Amino acid sequence: MENTFKNTMVGLLFLSPALITFGIFIAEPLVHAIVLIFTKYNVISPAKFVGMANIKTxxxxxxxxxxxxxxxxxxxxxxxxxxxxxxxxxxxxxxVISNKWKYFYRTIFYFPVLVTTASVAIAWQFMFNYDFGVLNYILNLLGIDSINWLTSPTWVYLSVAIFSLWKFVGNGFLYYLIGLQAIPKTFYEAAEIDGATSVQSFFRITIPLLTPTIFFVFITTMIGAIQIFDEPYLITGGGPLDASRTITLYIYEVAFQNHEMGYASTLAVSLFLIILAVTIFQFKMSDKWVNYDNE
Structure with a gap:
């Protein structure tokens, strides 16, 4: 019993930095957000209790x-x-056979992730420009009419998606690369001896053994997409009208432009509950397709 208690205390000691960080930056703000749901608060004046008014709104x-x-x-x-x-x-x-070229490609594909989003967004706004943008210039050379990338409610989604793909695809790429390097080469050698093609090896060996990485990338990418803010904020500002305005942009508008902290907290908690529900559902479903045995 004494050893068990001692081991528990040692474990908590090692966990304490993470637990303290979680309490300060996640748990405490979440509790405050829940409390603010039932108030009207504009930062300047003291919070006023309004009951269920924000939930009704x-x-x-x-x-x-x-x-x-x-x-x-x-x-x-x-x-x-x-x-x-x-x-x-x-x-x-x-x-790629050469290790030098592997390092080169890894750097090229991951480098956009390291660049400040605001700085590259300015360049992409010029590229999407209707009159003198690079993309429309290329389309015109191909005999295709110019596209209103940033002002059309239809094309604005593709504009944000293209920028997001260029900027953040390096995250998923890096995780996949690490996962692929962890797959034993003996599996591929055995498949080649049995006469399997590269396509068959990809779908029968690579994909099944990569499912833990695929699941991780799927969860993180989905959470990031639900919380998408930088791309529409910097590229379109949520426009035209509200065509590309996301829930995080709306929370920012309500909280820091309209100064309605109570309603903004209601929106933030609703987003938290949606992400929590989606994540729990995906973890439940992962038991049916994720393979953690690669031995």
Whole structure:
């Protein structure tokens, strides 16, 4: 019993930095957000208790339905794009024989992740420009009419998706690359002896053994897509009108432009509950397709 207690204390001691960080930066703000749901607070004046008024506003907010729909569309577009292109890049780099070229490609594909989003967003705004943007110039050379990348409610999603893919595909790529390097080469050698083609090896060996990495990339990419902020904020500002406004942009607007902290907290907690529900559901479903045995 004494040894068990001692081991528990030692474990808690090692965990204390993480637990303290979690309490200060996650648990405590979450509790404050829940409390603010029942208040009217504009930062300047003291918080005033308003009961269920903010929750009632949440369910009556017609604009919120469009914004959540926009967020859902970004999830549907961005998650497959990041996962597929990241995997293709990782597979391509692993096929490179020279280690020097592998280091080169790894650096090239991951470098955009390290660059400040605000700085490269300015360059991409010029590239998307209708009159003198590079993308429309290329389309014109191909005989295709110019596209209103940033002002069309239809094309604005693709504009944000293209920028997001260029900027953040390196995250998924790096995780996939690490996962691919962890797969024993003996599996591929045995498959080659049995006469399996490279395509068969990819779908029968690579994909099943890479499912833990695929699951991790899927979860992190989905959470990032639900919380997408930088890309639409810097590229479109949420426009035209509310065509590309996401829930995080709406929370920012309500909290820091309208100074309605109570309603902003209601929106933030609703987003937290959605992400929590989606994550729990995905972990439950992962038991049916994720393979953690690669021996």
């Amino acid at each position: 949440f369910f009556e907010d017609d604009r919120l339905r469009l914004i959540y729909w926009n967020t859902f569309k970004f999830v549907i577009i961005l998650v497959p794009m990041h996962m597929i292109f990241g995997l293709l890049l990782a597979v391509g780099v692993t096929k």
